[in-house]
Amino acid sequence: MNAQAPKGTADMLPDVARAWEHLQRVAQELFARYGYEPVYTPLFEHTEVFTRGIGEATDIVSKEMYTFEDKAGRSITLRPEGTASVVRSALEHNLTANGAQAKLYYAGPMFRYERPQKGRMRQFWQIGIEVLGAAEPTADAEVIAVLWRYFEALGIPAENMRLLLNSMGDESCRPAYRDSIAAYIRDHAVGLCEECNRRADTNPLRAFDCKNPACREVMGEAPLLRDELCGACATHYAEVKAHLDALGIPYVEDPSLVRGLDYYTRTVFEIQVDAGLGSQNAIGGGGRYDRLMEAYGGPATPGLGFALGFERTLLAMQAAGVEVPAPPRAEVFVARVDDAVTAEVFALAQRLRDAGIAAELDHQGRSLKSQFKQADRLGARFVLVVGPDELTDGQVTMRDMSTKEEKRVALGSAPAEVAAALG
Numbered sequence: 001m002n003a004q005a006p007k008g009t010a011d012m013l014p015d016v017a018r019a020w021e022h023l024q025r026v027a028q029e030l031f032a033r034y035g036y037e038p039v040y041t042p043l044f045e046h047t048e049v050f051t052r053g054i055g056e057a058t059d060i061v062s063k064e065m066y067t068f069e070d071k072a073g074r075s076i077t078l079r080p081e082g083t084a085s086v087v088r089s090a091l092e093h094n095l096t097a098n099g100a101q102a103k104l105y106y107a108g109p110m111f112r113y114e115r116p117q118k119g120r121m122r123q124f125w126q127i128g129i130e131v132l133g134a135a136e137p138t139a140d141a142e143v144i145a146v147l148w149r150y151f152e153a154l155g156i157p158a159e160n161m162r163l164l165l166n167s168m169g170d171e172s173c174r175p176a177y178r179d180s181i182a183a184y185i186r187d188h189a190v191g192l193c194e195e196c197n198r199r200a201d202t203n204p205l206r207a208f209d210c211k212n213p214a215c216r217e218v219m220g221e222a223p224l225l226r227d228e229l230c231g232a233c234a235t236h237y238a239e240v241k242a243h244l245d246a247l248g249i250p251y252v253e254d255p256s257l258v259r260g261l262d263y264y265t266r267t268v269f270e271i272q273v274d275a276g277l278g279s280q281n282a283i284g285g286g287g288r289y290d291r292l293m294e295a296y297g298g299p300a301t302p303g304l305g306f307a308l309g310f311e312r313t314l315l316a317m318q319a320a321g322v323e324v325p326a327p328p329r330a331e332v333f334v335a336r337v338d339d340a341v342t343a344e345v346f347a348l349a350q351r352l353r354d355a356g357i358a359a360e361l362d363h364q365g366r367s368l369k370s371q372f373k374q375a376d377r378l379g380a381r382f383v384l385v386v387g388p389d390e391l392t393d394g395q396v397t398m399r400d401m402s403t404k405e406e407k408r409v410a411l412g413s414a415p416a417e418v419a420a421a422l423g
């Protein structure tokens, strides 16, 4: 058997798993202050949810999805991102019926068949929020503020972050712009790579995302949507910026920021961090998707949100020297002098745990000396030593691991003594 995890996946061993839980805890606390509620959707969906929502011509749908037939011949896809599922779910359960607003957040694994590299996995973990039913620019500024504040709350310094902002227009101004970019690509066919040439027919705006330096240079001269936004989009964009200015959240306008999904309309944004990340420097991003619910056959419902990636966020935290708080694995270790007292040791550990104290004991028949070593390794502040002699007096020895002081305490009140000593 091959004991290695599949390419592009990684086990979350305790240090990393603890970091993931920390990220979720910070998210829960912060997002709740903004009125977001948790939602869990399935890890797989009918393939259509993604092909219709994200768009056939996107990289995600055309190249990166884990799609398979289930035993009944249905086409099923492991979710490559969270928004499509949340919007599908909101439609199914009428969360935005009669103009209601839904504010939701999620956290969990996503799956994309990408070429793995630092910060790019085939199974990766995202946290995201979605606001459905809100068209006002305050909602855009709020979503961006939540993302910004979240990274700040994790300890990533503002000066490490760069918030890029753009407007992708809507159905009244984007189609004409799309056509003009397609025409621009055809006019500059020789200077652009094969893929960008193909994009003229499929997804012209994606040519702005090409990493090829020659393409970047050519696309750097292309007309910008910013200059061709319709009045309503221009006003919306200006108001989003004004709200961000009022909050003091610094942003950089990047007219070439298009992001890889078809469903975006108007505001798009991304937060990049260079320190600690290679080319995969976008730690989170999102935007508005006012037509997505209609694409699923639902009523016109504006919406927007963001998703941030756990792996890259953790790299950014490490680069900033942020440590994820790790509680001691044991506050107290219950050691036994010999096997005769095993039952008492086990019972005492349980009483400590019932009293809310993190307590450990030996399950491997180790000597007293190596039990002390283990207590040290686990970070225990106290060791309760249980021996036949002490027990005859109804007592145990309590040792303070930092001062090395020892005292006898009554077996019955040992949990209370430890709790008092731990403060």
Ligand code: AMP
Binding pocket: 081, 112, 114, 119, 120, 121, 122, 123, 124, 125, 126, 260, 282, 283, 284, 285, 286, 307, 308, 309, 310, 311, 312, 313
């Ligand atoms: P996206 O859904 O593509 O907008 O990505 C949102 C965030 O998810 C990115 O900023 C990354 O932090 C993270 N992300 C996206 N794709 C991957 C991947 N293949 N591996 C790790 N993180 C990813």
